[in-house]
Structures are given as C-alpha cells and as structure tokens.
Amino acid sequence: MSGPDHKSDPGNATGGQLPAGSEAAFSMRGTLLRKNLMTALLLAPATLWLVVFLVLPFVAIAIFSVGERAPEGGYQAAFTLAQYANLPARATAFWNTMVLAPVGAFACLLVAYPVAYYLALRAPERWRLILLALVVIPFWTSLLMRTYAWMYVLGGRGIPALLAYVGIEDVRLINTPGAVLLGIVYGYLPLMILPIYVSLERLDRRLLEASADLGATPLSTFFGVTLRLSLPGVMTGFSLVMILLLGEYLIPTLLGGGKVFFIGNALVDLFLQSRNWPFGSAIAITLVLVSVVVLIAANRISARLSGARRVDLI
C-alpha cells in the first residue's frame, strides 16, 4: 500500500476546478456510496442463500431437463427436448395432481374461513391470541409424524374399531380419498387460516356497519363486503396451499394407500429409483412453471375483486 499517495489521491483527481459547494456534493456522494455498501452487505446473506439453494439448483435442473439419461442412470450431457416430449407418459400423475391440489386447497379453505372469521371478528379479544396459538402449535410437530398418527387413528385399530364396538361394522376409513382429503386439510389448515385471519383482522369494522346501515342483511354484508375485502388473504392462503400440494405425495401415500400416483411420487421414483434425472427434471420444471402461473393468476384475481391497488402475496 502506498501510504502518503493514497491520502492525497482524491484531491488530485478533482484538481480544485470544482465550483463552490462541490465539497458537500462530494461528501454526499461518499455517504451515498457508504449507504449502498451497507445495503449490499445487509442483502448479501439472503442473496447468497437464494443463489446457492434456489438459483443454482434451478439452473442445474433446467440443464438436466434438456439432457439424456446416462446408461447406468443419472445425467448425460446433451441438448434435446425429448424429455419434454415424453411428458404425456406421466399424464396421469399430472392429472391427479392437478385435481388434488385445487380440490385439497378448496377443502382447506372451506374449513379455514369460518375459523379465521371467528378468530378475527367474533372471538373475545383476550382469547384471540390463545386460539391463534392453538392453530399454529401442531405445526411444531413434523407433518410426517402427524400423518402417521392419522394412519393409526383411521386404521383398523382406530376409529373403525371404536365404531365396531358400538355395533357399526366394516367401516373403512384409511386408504380412501376421504382420508387423503382429511390429511391434507389437517396438515395445511394453519397456512390457510393465518393469511385469511390477517386480512379479516385488518378489515375496517365501520364498513360492516355502513353496509348494515345501507340496508344490507348480515348475509349480503358478508358476501358484499367481508368476503370481497378478505379475498387477498383467501388468495394468499389458497395459492400457498395449492403450490405445496402440487409437490405433495406423502399424505396420499400414507393415507391413500399409495394406489394413486402424483407428480411428487413420479419425482421420487425418477430421481431415486429409476434414476432418470433428465425426465425428472423436465417434470420438475413443468411443475415450477405451473406454480408460477397459478400464483400470478391468483394475484390478478384477488387484486381485481378486492379493489386493492396492490396485493402482497405473503
């Protein structure tokens, strides 16, 4: 390092021809620079995280998806769209997922909305936090464990055994579509309740009074004001749950008996068992694209219906 030179350098560079007040401008630029540096430093960890764990894997998957399966499994460099052309081979899995995700999310919504409504608008103030905590606390246990628990509750020695005890024989609960739906609603309920709760909590209560004042019955107030203004929360919850359901395979496997295949199953199979990484990657990319489309659509719809200028998804 050149000690004395270094110090006089900036002065020399600007050479004293600057008009009065330039010193202030100069130091302001310095402050700005420092501010930018600070911002960059603060953003660095998050950026690094996103690059390493999101962008790079995504790029890798994208590259894999136009490659070929190596003879012994895995990936072999190539450029072909053959994997995408092969997507119809898994059409059933796609179709099942495309049914499961919205239906599951909708079932979740039907259960979550009344709960969120009660919490936000009806529950006594001092109970609200406790009730909210009760909604969230089960989330602290792994979903896998909770789903296993349901296997026992719904299985032969669970509820059916109890029903048999009171004389109702041969009730089959586990390995039915109903069991899958139950597992999904149970598992994803908090993700649906919380955003709806937030949007209802923020609702200006005087709007409800104004609606009643203008002659609207409680029912028309609900559909005309409450529901419309809570749509951003509904859409957030719905897209959150739906996107997670697009990749879900655990609950259907455990509670549905694994007879129906979803994209999640297909991905596990292709990456871990048959080791056809390029085809798995093509499916994964397609899944991501579908998710993005769903997100954008949900955002647009709720923005239009609730009259909000901008809708934050989460």
Next chain:
Amino acid sequence: MTAVPDIEFRAVTKRYGAVTAVSGIDLAIPPAAFVALLGPSGCGKTTCLRMIGGFEQPSEGQVLIRGRDMAGTPPYRRPVNMVFQQYALFPHLDVEENISYGLRQARPRLSSREISLKAGEALAMVQLAGYGRRKIHELSGGQQQRVALARALVNKPAVLLLDEPLAALDKKLRTDMQIELQNLQREIGITFVLVTHDQEEALSMSDFVCVMNGGRVVQLGQPSEIYDEPADLFVADFVGKTNLLSGKVAGLSGDLVDVALADGTVISARKRVPLSRGEAVSVSLRPESLSLSAPGGGGLKGIVRNRIFLGSTAEYAIEVQSIGSLLTKADHMTGRGNLFKPGEPVAIGFAAGAPLAFPQPKNNGTNQREDQHVKILS
C-alpha cells in the same frame, strides 16, 4: 294534530359495564329539523347517534323513529342512514357502486335502470356528476365526504345521521360544506341529526342544538337561545367564548341579582335559577358584550395586555386587578377597538342585562369548566 317527532328518546340509558355513557335521556326531535348533538368528547352524543342507527341498544328506555319503537330492529331495517366519521366508503367499489349499494339492497329489487338513474341524480346532487367510475382512493377528502352524503341520501331516509362529518376537512372546505349541508337539508326536507364537538359548527348549521354533558342533555334550544340564554355554567362556558367572574350574591330583586365581585365592584346580573343571598356565583360575560373606553368613567378598570387581531374584529385581553384576565371583542370596522394598545389603562363597560349569574359548583376551584364536569358527572 301534533306532528310525530322523527326521533324520540324515552328515558334512554346506555351502560357499558360499570360505565354509564347515557343516563336517562328524554328527547324529541321535531320533523324536518337540523339538529346538532353538541358536547365534549365522552358526553354520550355519539352513543345517542349509534342508538338511533341501531348499532347500540339502549340498556333502558326506548328509542322511537317516527313513533315506532325500534327495540330489536337491526340497523338494516331502520329508515335512517348515516354519514360515518371518516366516511367508511367501500374501498373495493367505485363511486357509483358505493352510492348504489343501498339501492341494491332494496326488496323488491329495483331495476338496474332505476338504480343507475337514482345514483346519477344523487351524484349530481352532491356536484360529483361524471365521477361515477372513480375509485374511492382517487378522491379528495371533500369529494369522499360528498360521496358518503350521496350514498346515505340516495336511500331517501326518514332521518340522516351525521357523525362528525366535517372533522376531517380543512377549515375553508368545512365552511363550504356547512353551507352545503344546510342547503341540502332544506331542499330535501328531512331531519338531519349531526354529532359534533365543535360548538361553532353546531351553532352555525342547525335549527336546534342539544347540548350534552356527562351523558345527559343539558339544554335543547335554538342556537341563539343556547348562546344568549345558557341553561347553566357548563353551557355558558362550552358554547362560545365567555368570561367567568366569581362573586357573591349581595342583593336580589326579581329576575336580577347584585353580585359583589372580588374587588368590591357590584354588578347587576340576570339569574336563570333561584339564588340566595351570600351564595357564591359565577357571572358569565360574553366578550362582545363588553365595551372598552378611556379610563375615567365607571365600570371595571384594567390594563390592556394583548390585542388579538382577527380581521373583522379584534380581541383584547384585559388584566383587571384582583379579578383576573377578561376577554373583550371589538368590531374592527368601527375603529373603536383600535384605539387601545397593550399597556394602556382602560375602563370596561357592559350592556345592562348582559351578565348572567350561575350558582358556582361546590368546591371553589380555579378551573371552572373542570369543576362543572365533576359536578354534572357525580
């Protein structure tokens, strides 16, 4: 045939737990009047309005609208509409949708042609024709105020309720809206009930002012009555500016009392309630009933402390020995007021009949208004 009051309160009390917001109010609001419920915050005026609207139920007593007891009638079945504080316009609807919201609730249903026709008329009435497709957040505060008015009036309510409707507007706009509201009320010919804590607003707009304090109606009357003949010390002090002078009753003669002030001066004042000799009283003297003249004549003597120039008028704060500071108001145009400068000695005179004597609250504190609150609340 006596007209049925549009709004009637019969012994209405409203309690929230241990707190009594409104206690035993009897009130009849005549048809087609502009009535202001005036009082300091927490006096129960908003609670009264909300009981008319149906958002609160009286704990005791009855609220009647056009002679019908409203007990058990929800807000959406009452023939009244409200202009809410900060308007409560629906943010997800545009201006026209906001205005037609009430029309859409009507059963049997109105045709969409009829709805848009009426909404258009309402928009024109509040001078917002052409604004129908605007979003609420694109409007200024004054425009939002007009939308709220149109949204309520389009339903042709028997009574329009206004909850501090002008509080959010700046002073100039507020004055314009005061005139506009008055014109609207005369045009439509329905009862307007306005809640306000602004005495100037209440006096300037309404046909009747109902002054409330501590959950009770203290006085109901025309603005000039309220101002000139306040029922008690609270009204005298709350409505308009006034000087309160403490003294003792020195003599009684009919409607008049002689009050000996602290400095020994005896002034003659009218009384509103029976007073007895020796009783401690407060004498209310409006600033504009005081006149200033060069010292030498009779009346109270004082020294000009401040001159507050207000354009058409000027106010003087006059320091009077052992009585305190008195506020006087002089018409600027006559030039009389301009003669005096701070530091000058003056004599204060007043018109006979101007001073009003009221019994003083029991504990003789320095802050009259606080004492009065305590007295009325207990």
